[in-house]
Structures are given as C-alpha cells and as structure tokens.
Amino acid sequence: MHLTEQDVAHVARLARLVLTDEEKHTLAGELDRILQHADELAGLDLAGVSPMSHVGGGETVTRPDEPRPSLAPLTALANAPDADEQQFRVPAVLEG
C-alpha cells in the first residue's frame, strides 16, 4: 500500500496541521517508508496475543473526591496568548 499526498492531506487535517504542497510531497515519501517498515508486523501470527495497555500492574488509580487547592485564576491565565476578564479569548468559531 502506498501513502498518497491526498492521504497525507487528510491526516494533516485530522491533526490540525496545514502543509505546503512541497511538505505533502516530501512527507508522503517519508511516511510511506516508515509505514512500509512497519508492515513487517503484518507477517506475525498474533492470534491470542492481547495488546499491552500498561507495562506495570495496570490498576486503575483513584483518589478521594475531596476539594484541593487549584490554580489561581491569574496564575492560570499568566501564559495565555490573549486573556480578558479571567477568560481565554479566541477568534470567532465561525467567520471572524
């Protein structure tokens, strides 16, 4: 199977990346080589082998549902590219 520039464009859209035509072209080749290398896994008999979800015990960890101190609003907003009245400001969701 070969990865096309259209495939790359589709995946880039899913990942919220914009690529130039040149990037799409280069990446299609690079990603294709990496995935072709990964195709060696297709030859393995994996019947009955469970996928590893966690290398350790895999126990689910919970903590008591108790209130604890959290980030102060001004601290939380300190790194914001654009903040206003204790909120993160973003461009309009639809047209600007």
Place this chain on the structure above:
Amino acid sequence: MLDMYSGLRALRAGLDAGRTSPGELFAMCRNEIARRDDGVKAFLTLVDDDPETQRRLRGEGPDAGYAGYAADGAAREGEAEFASDGTAPDGRSGSAGALAGIPYALKDNICTAGIVTTCASRILAGYTPPHTATAVRRLAQAGGRLLGKLNMDEFAMGSSTENSARFPTRNPWDLERVPGGSSGGAAAAVAAGMAPYALGSDTGGSIRQPAAYCGVVGLKPTYGRVSRFGLVAFASSLDQIGPLTHSVADAALVLQQIAGHDPRDGTSARVETPDFSRGLTGDISGLRIGVAREYFSEGVDDGVRRKVEEAIALLAKLGARVREVSLPHTRYALSTYYLIAPAEASSNLARYDGVRYGYRAKDADNLVDMYSKTRSEGFGAEVKRRILIGTYALSSGYYDAYYKRAQQVRTLIRRDFDEAFADVDVIVSPTTPTTAFRLGEKVDDPLTMYMNDVCTIPVNLAGLPAISVPCGLDRGLPVGLQFIGRMFDEVTLLGAAYVYERAAGHSPLRPRFAPEVTGHGV
C-alpha cells in the same frame, strides 16, 4: 582538586570538610559554562543561584496554590520532607543530604515553576510553568542548586539534538559530532564538566544513547519508579525521568532522591524505594549475565562490537556467569515503537492549540484556522512527522492494522524479556550500534536516524530499567555498554554496572579539553 568530574560523594565530602561551599561549586559550574558552552551549546536557559528560585522549586513559593504541596496531605504522606539545607529528614536509606549544596541541570522538558520550560520548541517559547516536576521538587528539597535548562530534540523527538528549534548541541569529544539525543544537552553538559549531574528523560533511549555518545553514565529507571508529574508528555506509556552522571554510584544517589510514589502521577508505582547504593558491593560472583545475539546484528560497528565483547569478557573474569539468551522479537521493536510512540504523541500534543499557553499564530480567520496555523508554525518537521504517523496509525480503518497490532507485539517483546530473566539477572548489550555521528549526517533520513535507538527501544517497550556506562573509546569517541535489569530491580542492575565500571577504570571519562588537575585544596 575538586571539579565537576570528581563525583557527588567527593563534592559532598568537600562541602562537609569546609573545603568548598555551595556558592563556590555553583560558581565553578558557571565558570565552566562560560568557558565551554559557546562551543558545546548545551544550555538554553541559565538560572541564578538565588534563594527565591530555590524556594519556588521546593514548592514553597507564593503560587503554592495548585503547586501547593504543603496543603496536600496525600503528597506529604510517604514523602520525605527535607530541611532547606538538605540535611537528612528520615534517614532515607542513608543518602539524604547527599545532594545538598550541589548544582545540577535539567532537560528543558522538565517543568520548573517560574523558569521558562520550552521543550526546545517554538510552540512553547517563553512558557513559564506554574508548577515544578516532582523529581525536581525532591532535588530542590534535598538542597540541590539548579544551574539551568538544557537543549534537546524538540519534544524529545530525535537522536541527535539537531531537532531543537533553537540550535544544535555539539559533542564535547568532537564539536563536529552530535551529542546524541534527545537528552543531548544533558549528556553534553555533564560530559563537558559544566554540571556534575543532570536529569533527562528517556522514551526510546533518550538518556542512554546520548550518555553513550558523550561518555557519561545514563540511567533509565523502571517505568513508574520516578514520577512523571511535570515532565512534558511525549509518549506517556514509555517516558521516564532519569539521571546522567559520571559514575554508577552517582546515578544511584540521584535516583535515591527522585524515586518514590507520587499521587500526582497515576502511573507512579506503589513500590518500596530500596537503598539503591546497597548493591554497590563490588562483588558479582555468581551473577548471571545474559547476552542476546539479537543485539549484535550486522548494523553494529566493529569497533563498538569489540569494546562490548571485551567488557563481557571482563565481567566473566570478575566472576559473572555469562550465557546466551534469546529475545526473538527484538527485530520488531523499532516498528512497534514508531507506531506506539507517535500515536501517543499525536494525542499528547493535541493540547498545543494556542489557547491557554505557548505560541499563537497571528491573523487567523476563525478558531480552527487559528489552531492549524499555530500548530503548523509552532512545531518543527520531526514533530509534525510523528504527529502525522500517529494520527494515521490511530485513524479509522488503520487502528487494528497498526496501533493495536503494535500493542500486541509489545506484549511479545515483554514476554521475551520475562523468559530471559528466568535464567539471568541482567542482560548486557551495546547501547548504540555506532559512536557519535557527524552533524547533518542523518538529519534528512528519518528511518536511518531511528536505527540509532534499536538497542534501547525494546527496554522502554517492556518498561524495564537500564543503564549505559562508558566502555572505552573507539577512534577517540566514547562507546556505551548497556545493562538491562528486571522490573524494579535497579539494585542488581546498578550493582552489575558498578563492578564493571570499577574494574574497567574508564569513569569518569574526560574529553581532551578537560585534563585532570592534580594538586591540593580547591
């Protein structure tokens, strides 16, 4: 005469004897940085030695709210509270206080409250975290003095530190060569004598491979041994923080301080923290050492192979029982890793959207446009490549063929190790197939670059601890010997590595520009 190659015990003894002071050690490091770092370029940010910084890193700053460790009973429980001068709190395995007054440096993906943390990425330029990584907080509470933040491949993705958005770091042994990666700044800073130790992170070899290339010791602890709280996530099921030092004994001392359960990390293991120096007895008679044929493939350079075989012969002479083991799925590790790690990265890096922190692109038409422009301008080529592979491997129609299949093979790789460790106590191998390569040599060929990690990747997939120690020079460049241990058996791992290190007499390795100074006093 003390310098940054002397070892942590010698530095501590110098402090105890009043022959030097924390301020003087800090100044010595800054001196070396001023002398060496124009050439090596390991540091991204330098930090001043002021009490306010130390206080903030201990979690006592004015923003203690979320970072408000004091208010957090769960965190306090089972965790040593160190006095601010680093004196022993609870006799924690006899080594508490070992790092008090001693400088250190951090890879720039480990968060430090109030100090810029960028992951060497444009998208995090200027980001100042409100919180400090648990591992760093423990060092600060033990009285460690932070020198600064170190260069790396952007988001820890790479094997040469050439993927830094700022500048490449150079190998102190040969400035035309790479220091390895992704903790290249950490390995180079320690190798060049600019810091006595550093913390890095290891997802597929990112501590051990640069340690091998730069001639230092690099330890990747068992997954879950060291809290990942405050480590900027790359691949959460593989990432682990660990030390880069000049000796195995130093690695044990640093691990002692940073290890232990942390309620802030759901994958932090609830296991006892042993005395990691306990195994440094110098006796390995009867220790069973496994050698896996699969780690000596044709890709391993003759020079590296020779050094590693000499090391194995030495271990046998010292009383170890060396036997062959088989890890048949090793050949699939690289493919497995380059599906799983990018898949996790594509998910973890979704958070960089220009809304809450980091870079935001100008002139976006709408929200989605802002996300896309921000990410496209903010991420470098390798990060984009991995996000795309990961997104693809997780996308509808390909999930079963790629991601799920890789997770199944991961089970087989772990099973190989489990079976091998029924017969042996540690496994030895080359850390890397070659010595340090030249800058620019592999940067345009991702798959060849990935091959650097072929001996280190299986260890992360299985969650095991492993350490790289110098095993000599090949044509003037350091070679690394890797020891792999059982889950949570760092004591045996460190003991084996220590015996080799002592008998071989290579450590500390000093690059040509740092000849050993003999003389009295400081």
